[in-house]
Amino acid sequence: MRVRANISYNGQNFSGFQYQHDYRTVQGTIEKQLKRMHKTHTRLHGASRTDSGVHAIDQYIHFDTTIDLPRDKWQFILNRSMPDDIYIKKVDIVDDDFHSRFNAKGKTYRYKIYTGNKNPFYAGLKTHCMDTLNLEKIRGAAAPFVGVHDFTTFSSAKAEIKNKVREIKQLDIEETTDGIDIVITGTGFLYNMVRIIVAYLLEVGKGKREADTLNMLKAKDRTIIPKTAPAEGLYLEKVWYEDI
Amino acid sequence: MRVRANISYNGQNFSGFQYQHDYRTVQGTIEKQLKRMHKTHTRLHGASRTDSGVHAIDQYIHFDTTIDLPRDKWQFILNRSMPDDIYIKKVDIVDDDFHSRFNAKGKTYRYKIYTGNKNPFYAGLKTHCMDTLNLEKIRGAAAPFVGVHDFTTFSSAKAEIKNKVREIKQLDIEETTDGIDIVITGTGFLYNMVRIIVAYLLEVGKGKREADTLNMLKAKDRTIIPKTAPAEGLYLEKVWYEDI
Numbered sequence: 060m061r062v063r064a065n066i067s068y069n070g071q072n073f074s075g076f077q078y079q080h081d082y083r084t085v086q087g088t089i090e091k092q093l094k095r096m097h098k099t100h101t102r103l104h105g106a107s108r109t110d111s112g113v114h115a116i117d118q119y120i121h122f123d124t125t126i127d128l129p130r131d132k133w134q135f136i137l138n139r140s141m142p143d144d145i146y147i148k149k150v151d152i153v154d155d156d157f158h159s160r161f162n163a164k165g166k167t168y169r170y171k172i173y174t175g176n177k178n179p180f181y182a183g184l185k186t187h188c189m190d191t192l193n194l195e196k197i198r199g200a201a202a203p204f205v206g207v208h209d210f211t212t213f214s215s216a217k218a219e220i221k222n223k224v225r226e227i228k229q230l231d232i233e234e235t236t237d238g239i240d241i242v243i244t245g246t247g248f249l250y251n252m253v254r255i256i257v258a259y260l261l262e263v264g265k266g267k268r269e270a271d272t273l274n275m276l277k278a279k280d281r282t283i284i285p286k287t288a289p290a291e292g293l294y295l296e297k298v299w300y301e302d303i
Numbered sequence: 304m305r306v307r308a309n310i311s312y313n314g315q316n317f318s319g320f321q322y323q324h325d326y327r328t329v330q331g332t333i334e335k336q337l338k339r340m341h342k343t344h345t346r347l348h349g350a351s352r353t354d355s356g357v358h359a360i361d362q363y364i365h366f367d368t369t370i371d372l373p374r375d376k377w378q379f380i381l382n383r384s385m386p387d388d389i390y391i392k393k394v395d396i397v398d399d400d401f402h403s404r405f406n407a408k409g410k411t412y413r414y415k416i417y418t419g420n421k422n423p424f425y426a427g428l429k430t431h432c433m434d435t436l437n438l439e440k441i442r443g444a445a446a447p448f449v450g451v452h453d454f455t456t457f458s459s460a461k462a463e464i465k466n467k468v469r470e471i472k473q474l475d476i477e478e479t480t481d482g483i484d485i486v487i488t489g490t491g492f493l494y495n496m497v498r499i500i501v502a503y504l505l506e507v508g509k510g511k512r513e514a515d516t517l518n519m520l521k522a523k524d525r526t527i528i529p530k531t532a533p534a535e536g537l538y539l540e541k542v543w544y545e546d547i
Binding site: 145176 | 382
């Protein structure tokens with residue numbers, strides 16, 4: 060029987076989603092509880108292997124089980140043993156061919172930035188920006204990302220995948236009470252892609268760089284954008300599937 | 304020359320305000336920077352020695368210095384070397400007889416509680432309450448605290464101070480979007496006093512205990528309230544002085 064769960068977590072005290080021996084990870088934390096229940100290692104799969112410090116508002120995971128429980132009971136039992144920084148939002152019993160990662164049709168990421176005085180209660184949760192941001196310039200630089208492009212310039216040089224063509228469906232700049240959220244929906248993302256796009260948009264917004272998005276995409280050269288925005292502002296907001 | 308600073312900090316990754324060898328504390332973190340500037344140990348004093356995990360929205364500190372800098376420059380230099388979870392809000396040059404702790408006339412503490420589903424982004428910042436709370440009952444139990452009372456029942460048995468008479472000036476229950484804040488102003492507080500009062504008010508709000516505040520105060524017996532609410536919901540909100 061395959062179980063799917065929607066989960067939310069505060070990434071600031073996790074060394075990322077993926078299991079690592081001797082580090083506190085989201086996968087490791089949940090698998091520990093699954094092992095307690097199953098008396099044997101039960102592997103879980105996530106839609107996205109979020110990096111160290113990155114948060115999730117709505118991540119999907121799945122695992123196979125021989126324990127026959129209704130979904131509410133699963134949710135209750137899992138939450139009871141979770142630490143304060145993970146919450147199991149929903150559990151469903153799904154078809155055996157559902158796969159949280161391979162079936163995902165797209166993802167939405169939100170990047171939270173605040174300006175003005177530093178706020179210690181945002182530490183680990185939002186990225187601070189000292190400068191005032193020019194929203195019009197940011198929106199101008201953001202618009203050309205929408206569509207199908209080669210994202211070599213805007214992804215980590217460490218990524219081993221050869222095909223760096225991805226589609227961005229939507230890229231919105233939302234004003235908040237004390238800053239902006241950059242919200243990006245795409246069919247797939249390369250390693251560090253959102254954080255590199257955000258670093259570029261912030262440089263444009265601060266006036267440290269002129270907007271030149273299409274030419275930068277064409278250049279296919281990671282070295283022209285040397286920065287990566289910090290992990291703390293990044294949230295996996297939604298995973299899109301055909302039927303959910 | 305004596306320097307006074309208003310500071311704000313997120314207590315979740317500090318082992319409290321007061322210096323402790325081998326632990327990350329607020330005092331230790333700021334003193335480290337003062338030592339770097341003065342080339343010698345410079346002791347700072349705080350208005351309140353908040354416990355491990357307790358936050359401050361507006362704590363006061365002071366220290367003596369031979370470095371002659373204008374207040375804005377002090378603020379800039381201190382903030383430049385502070386971690387993300389401490390912010391220096393304001394600096395003033397004060398009279399040599401000002402003392403952040405001894406001159407304090409009173410303090411306001413805020414305790415943040417949220418109800419409903421667990422929210423991992425409140426971890427370390429607000430206390431979660433599973434049950435719905437009866438505000439009317441909480442307000443009924445809170446009102447009799449205002450005034451001058453012996454707070455033996457509502458303070459840690461570990462407190463060494465003999466005189467446990469204190470005055471509570473105001474105790475408000477404020478509704479928030481997803482819970483309540485309990486806001487207490489008093490001339491002085493005993494060890495764990497706010498957290499024990501909050502634990503009692505929450506038991507009343509959940510219907511687990513009948514409100515009987517005046518008799519409990521009269522009993523002068525710590526064992527009749529065995530609980531202490533967690534540190535994560537507690538904020539030092541304001542320190543009152545005669546002239547500020």
